[in-house]
Amino acid sequence: MCANNGNDDIYARKEAAEGAARKVLIVNDEDFMRIALRFQLKKLGGVQVFEACGVSDAMRIFEGQRIDVVIADINLGDFTQDGYDLLRHIKERRVATKVYMMSGMQKEDAWPRARELGADGYIQIPYEEEELKKFVMQ
Helix, strand or coil: CCCCCCCCCCCCCCECCCCCCEEEEEECCCHHHHHHHHHHHHHHCCEEEEEECCHHHHHHHHHHCCCCEEEEECCCCCCCCCHHHHHHHHHHCCCCCEEEEEECCCHHHHHHHHHHCCCCEEEECCCCHHHHHHHHHC
């Protein structure tokens, strides 16, 4: 469960990077996944990382920043909103932000709905670092 325990307070960490070229928002309710993703993204260089545990936190960050890439878990453990809801909210704004959905579900189970809602790609857990790099840096 996410460390904010369902509070509406933003539980997001902004990793300040001087002159960061890409702003990436990680949305995942699992602390270890956010930490692993942040670590891998920081290794790429030129990336500023924002983190959120759920849809409401993610939307507050999204509305306050020019986010280039969102990597969102499909199952956020919230039971009221999931990654598909976040995808829908972002795509309704018709912004150029790339949204990649992430899950341990098989691609054939999760990708059709994500693609229909406008996702730019699907990252299946476990994933390869090169796949993450490809999505974030394109």
